[in-house]
Amino acid sequence: MVTVKKQSSLTALKRQEKRLGYVFASPWLIGLFVFGAFPMLASFYLSFTTYNMVGVPRFIGLTNYRILLFNDNLFWPSLWNTLYHVMLSVPLGLVVGIALALLLNTKIRGMGFYRTLFYLPNVVSVVALSLLWLWLFQPSFGIINQVLDPVYRLLNMEPLGWYRDARLSKLTLILMGLWTAGGSMIIYLAQMQDIPFELYEAASIDGANALQKTTRITLPLMTPSIFFNFIMGIIGGFQVFTIAYIMTGGGPSRSTYYFAYYLFDKMIHDNNMGSASAMAWILLLITLVLTMLALSLNRFVFYLGEQK
Amino acid sequence: MVSDTERPLKQEHTELPKLTMKQRRLIKNSILHLVLVSLSALFMFPFFWMLTTALKTPAELLRGTEVLLPATPQWQNFRxxxxxxxxxxxxxxxxxxxxxxxxxxxxxxxxxxxxxxxxxxxxxxxxxxxxxxxxxxxxxxxxxxxxxxxxxxxxxxxxxxxxxxxxxxxxxxxxxxxxxxxxxxxxxxxxxxxxxxxxxxxxxxxxxxxxxxxxxxxxxxxxxxxxxxxxxxxxxxxxxxxxxxxxxxxxxxxxxxxxxxxxxxxxxxxxxxxxxxxxxxxxxxxxxxxxxxxxxxx
CATH class of the missing domain: 1.10.3720.10 (MetI-like)
Structure with missing residues (x-):
């Protein structure tokens, strides 16, 4: 009798747990459908329509995509600007982040202090950060050109125009992005410190020098976090917007008019929701393909404790 | 670093004066600290320049690096x-x-x-x-x-x-x-x-x-x-x-x-x-x- 009763109360508990699972998850579940899945499907549908916030969306098939790809004089330039940004900022960010982490991964006093300093730029509001670099790179009075002045004289050249020069503007925004490389450094550093000390000891006994230990032990064992930052860098890089919006307004000559900027203009200024949705889906597709490509590099990623 | 003591043969070829382990570590750490201090200075400089800029007069701004620190801090800029x-x-x-x-x-x-x-x-x-x-x-x-x-x-x-x-x-x-x-x-x-x-x-x-x-x-x-x-x-x-x-x-x-x-x-x-x-x-x-x-x- 007793066991039967216990059994039934247990199944009752199980059944209750199922129900409670949904109850507890309901805020997120509702959010997933209302603020996630529904908008996503809706934007997919909208990308095949023409809609300017008045009336109802009118289905026009692939027209938005066709116009964007073949008949739009800003689509390809904005995509190219974004690709340029991603292709340079992601690898440079990786290198600087890893280099900083390698420097700090020594049993040196004050490591925590340096770590805090290098991370600090990451907590600055992106508007404040943009204004700051606008001033530092300011071509006539900015400190960077002032410091470089002897070099300009030596080479007998005009001072660089940085964000005012269409050839340099993208690069300027990439360079200033390196100031926040300390964000990924924290992740690398944490992973480096998880590497068992015995590995280094064993390498020392075998006569490995510091460089060999770095390239044969530290870097391979860091690949999971390098990989993580690589993918996140690509996803984030394709959404670059605010720094250009604040610093250059997309110029000069649209040289910093990025994909997300064009999408923003289409949406907010032109109310061209169909075309903007098509751009959003193209962005999703590009991000997805690049992420998949990056994931195929996964086999070069070395997970400690997984090797057989 | 440990390896050096275990390979005495190789060390004889080096022309550097023989340093004890302790001295070597000291030199290595000093170089590292020097690199880290300069890098920190580089990373912190934008903050420093931001603050001094905020305290300068417009005339001082135009003189760039000639004026590192404002003559009289213009606290009213914040006001x-x-x-x-x-x-x-x-x-x-x-x-x-x-x-x-x-x-x-x-x-x-x-x-x-x-x-x-x-x-x-x-x-x-x-x-x-x-x-x-x-x-x-x-x-x-x-x-x-x-x-x-x-x-x-x-x-x-x-x-x-x-x-x-x-x-x-x-x-x-x-x-x-x-x-x-x-x-x-x-x-x-x-x-x-x-x-x-x-x-x-x-x-x-x-x-x-x-x-x-x-x-x-x-x-x-x-x-x-x-x-x-x-x-x-x-x-x-x-x-x-x-x-x-x-x-x-x-x-x-x-x-x-x-x-x-x-x-x-x-x-x-x-x-x-x-x-x-x-x-x-x-x-x-x-x-x-x-x-x-x-x-x-x-």
Missing amino acids: IAVTQVPFILYLSNSLLLVSLSIAGTLFSTTLSAYAFAKLSWPGRDTFFIVMLATMMIPIQVILIPSYILYAQIGWLGTRLPLIVPFFFGGGSAFYIFLLRQFFKGIPRELTESAIMDGAGHFRIFWNIMLPLTKPALITITLFTFMFVWNDYFGPLIYLSNPDHWTLALGLRAFQNQYSGRFDLMMAAAILVMLPTLVIFFLAQRQFIEGITFTGIKG
């Missing part, structure tokens, strides 16, 4: 930054958004993380993968229909689009993931014995789980604070009414109003970023642990 724009209004708007977003995030993330960690229900594992996948989706894909939706239900021009989604786990997949790991780390026996004592899941959640995961809750609070305080894109799109503007939007407006007056702009920018710097310094450990978690367990 101008606060009084020439409705700074207090922007500040209270920012604080309002920040506190409501934190409340919403804590509400939705703790509940759903509990469901993912401690309850078994059909579809849980699938939904968990879906949740992780949402981190990969560019915001633009859901932005446009959401914008249209808000327009149709009359939320454009209000703060609601920037608050309500937080109560439904909006943008907090990572936090749910973090909390789930914390909840999972709490021994099963603890919850089971509570159930034996007749406690329901809500009691367990409220009286056992939440108090035991305070560090994670603090981390989530801090990250949400940073995100909402610094967010520019969301407010730019939804806060069309200047009475609702946040500090980030106010700073941008200030830039347009005082373009070229970098002394004033830097003063305003310092005021906007000061709270984030202070909070970061006070709670670095939580931040560093939280970021570390993203990269390693994520």
Whole structure:
């Protein structure tokens, strides 16, 4: 009798747990459908329509995509600007982040202090950060050109125009992005410190020098976090917007008019929701393909404790 | 470094004067410190230049590096930054958004993380993968229909689009993931014995789980604070009414109003970023642990 009763109360508990699972998850579940899945499907549908916030969306098939790809004089330039940004900022960010982490991964006093300093730029509001670099790179009075002045004289050249020069503007925004490389450094550093000390000891006994230990032990064992930052860098890089919006307004000559900027203009200024949705889906597709490509590099990623 | 003592043969070939291990380490550490100090100086210089710029006169600005420090610090630049724009209004708007977003995030993330960690229900594992996948989706894909939706239900021009989604786990997949790991780390026996004592899941959640995961809750609070305080894109799109503007939007407006007056702009920018710097310094450990978690367990 007793066991039967216990059994039934247990199944009752199980059944209750199922129900409670949904109850507890309901805020997120509702959010997933209302603020996630529904908008996503809706934007997919909208990308095949023409809609300017008045009336109802009118289905026009692939027209938005066709116009964007073949008949739009800003689509390809904005995509190219974004690709340029991603292709340079992601690898440079990786290198600087890893280099900083390698420097700090020594049993040196004050490591925590340096770590805090290098991370600090990451907590600055992106508007404040943009204004700051606008001033530092300011071509006539900015400190960077002032410091470089002897070099300009030596080479007998005009001072660089940085964000005012269409050839340099993208690069300027990439360079200033390196100031926040300390964000990924924290992740690398944490992973480096998880590497068992015995590995280094064993390498020392075998006569490995510091460089060999770095390239044969530290870097391979860091690949999971390098990989993580690589993918996140690509996803984030394709959404670059605010720094250009604040610093250059997309110029000069649209040289910093990025994909997300064009999408923003289409949406907010032109109310061209169909075309903007098509751009959003193209962005999703590009991000997805690049992420998949990056994931195929996964086999070069070395997970400690997984090797057989 | 250890190897040198074990290979005496090789050392004889080197022409450097023989150094003891201790001396070698001293030299190595000094070089490293020198590199680190110069790099830190390089990284900190923008902050320094920002502060000195904020305290200079416009005439001193034009003289660039000739004037490293202002002759007399122009503290009134900060007063101008606060009084020439409705700074207090922007500040209270920012604080309002920040506190409501934190409340919403804590509400939705703790509940759903509990469901993912401690309850078994059909579809849980699938939904968990879906949740992780949402981190990969560019915001633009859901932005446009959401914008249209808000327009149709009359939320454009209000703060609601920037608050309500937080109560439904909006943008907090990572936090749910973090909390789930914390909840999972709490021994099963603890919850089971509570159930034996007749406690329901809500009691367990409220009286056992939440108090035991305070560090994670603090981390989530801090990250949400940073995100909402610094967010520019969301407010730019939804806060069309200047009475609702946040500090980030106010700073941008200030830039347009005082373009070229970098002394004033830097003063305003310092005021906007000061709270984030202070909070970061006070709670670095939580931040560093939280970021570390993203990269390693994520």
